[in-house]
Amino acid sequence: MAIIHLTKDGFDKAVSNGISMVDFWASWCGPCKMLSPVMEDLAGKYEGRALVGKVNVDDEPDLARRFGVMSIPTVVFLKDGKEFDRKVGVMPPAAYTTVLDANL
Amino acid sequence: MYDAAVIGGGPAGLSAAVQLRARGKSVLVVSGDSRDNPLYKTQRIDNYLGFYNVTGGELLERFRAHARQMGVEEKEGRVLNIMPMNGTFYLSIGSELEQVRAVVLATGVARAAKYPGEGEHLGAGVSYCATCDGMLYRGKEVAVVGLAADAPREANWLKEIGCKVTYVSPNPPDGLRPDIPAIKAGKVEVLGGQTVEGLRAGSTTLPCEGVFILRPSVAPAELLPGLELEGNYIRVDRNMAASIPGVFAAGDCTGLPLQVSKAVGEGQVAGHRAAEYLEQLK
Numbered sequence: 001m002a003i004i005h006l007t008k009d010g011f012d013k014a015v016s017n018g019i020s021m022v023d024f025w026a027s028w029c030g031p032c033k034m035l036s037p038v039m040e041d042l043a044g045k046y047e048g049r050a051l052v053g054k055v056n057v058d059d060e061p062d063l064a065r066r067f068g069v070m071s072i073p074t075v076v077f078l079k080d081g082k083e084f085d086r087k088v089g090v091m092p093p094a095a096y097t098t099v100l101d102a103n104l
Numbered sequence: 105m106y107d108a109a110v111i112g113g114g115p116a117g118l119s120a121a122v123q124l125r126a127r128g129k130s131v132l133v134v135s136g137d138s139r140d141n142p143l144y145k146t147q148r149i150d151n152y153l154g155f156y157n158v159t160g161g162e163l164l165e166r167f168r169a170h171a172r173q174m175g176v177e178e179k180e181g182r183v184l185n186i187m188p189m190n191g192t193f194y195l196s197i198g199s200e201l202e203q204v205r206a207v208v209l210a211t212g213v214a215r216a217a218k219y220p221g222e223g224e225h226l227g228a229g230v231s232y233c234a235t236c237d238g239m240l241y242r243g244k245e246v247a248v249v250g251l252a253a254d255a256p257r258e259a260n261w262l263k264e265i266g267c268k269v270t271y272v273s274p275n276p277p278d279g280l281r282p283d284i285p286a287i288k289a290g291k292v293e294v295l296g297g298q299t300v301e302g303l304r305a306g307s308t309t310l311p312c313e314g315v316f317i318l319r320p321s322v323a324p325a326e327l328l329p330g331l332e333l334e335g336n337y338i339r340v341d342r343n344m345a346a347s348i349p350g351v352f353a354a355g356d357c358t359g360l361p362l363q364v365s366k367a368v369g370e371g372q373v374a375g376h377r378a379a380e381y382l383e384q385l386k
Contacts, residue, residue: 028239030198
């Protein structure tokens with residue numbers, strides 16, 4: 001499963017069930033570009049078990065504000081639509097898989 | 105993709121880059137503003153063999169010209185992160201991304217400790233990258249703590265995109281827009297609970313939601329999580345290899361003495377060993 005690009009309208013429905021991992025990013029952010037292949041890789045590895053999504057903070061300022069994103073990349077983890085963890089800044093892939101594996 | 109990236113454009117970095125070129129490797133040297141290079145500011149050097157009574161600026165210019173003649177490519181910018189992935193390294197440089205197979209760290213002497221409140225609020229209002237996070241603070245009060253020579257330029261950019269900027273620095277800023285208030289302070293403290301609420305700069309307290317701390321370079325341990333240190337310096341072996349395979353270090357970032365000859369010598373070893381590392385990858 002490829003990464004899902006989330007927008008304000010579809011967001012709540014998309015993350016309403018199970019575990020989701022959402023990457024808040026923008027095109028003008030080098031570290032975000034670095035994280036992008038990691039997220040794509042994880043989207044494949046966790047296919048069918050977790051939703052891996054991306055939110056462009058430029059296009060979706062309301063979502064960025066709602067989640068209080070103050071630095072990008074920020075990766076937010078949700079269970080049935082509720083945030084339970086987040087990672088700010090670029091981290092090695094294991095930082096994300098640890099959170100996913102502990103909650104799946 | 106380049107074979108190697110050298111982080112730092114001082115004598116160690118340029119020496120490593122020249123050595124990598126001599127072994128036929130493609131090299132990108134990423135460095136900040138040359139005014140931040142301590143060698144650039146040195147008035148007189150008498151202990152670099154063959155160059156009695158030379159200014160640091162002149163020596164640095166000769167090193168750079170040499171590197172250019174050898175086909176070393178240069179990029180000005182601040183490296184924010186290095187991430188090893190599947191046998192290569194991704195580097196984020198401001199808003200850009202580069203991929204390389206080996207890295208030589210030549211970042212100079214380790215910077216001073218973090219400010220009070222800085223670490224706790226990293227990502228919660230404290231940022232090291234104006235181009236990354238500036239847009240999230242449009243219409244809001246932000247403080248720029250300017251320690252790098254190019255910090256006024258970044259503060260100007262934040263102002264242009266609509267942030268309400270106050271500039272804080274120990275020295276008078278060069279090139280700051282006149283409509284940005286500047287405060288002279290060496291000691292600052294980031295204030296706030298969960299998120300940033302202000303900055304104490306000397307005797308002034310500025311209410312703000314964002315604090316951009318712009319140092320000449322990001323500390324090596326923050327660039328590359330897991331990199332082993334010895335005190336404030338990067339731990340290296342005789343081959344100038346650091347604790348992560350494919351990562352080498354040279355110059356002031358590896359320890360005393362902080363001298364040009366030592367930096368050039370270590371750079372030579374690091375470049376040589378990095379080239380060997382690259383060859384055994386194939």
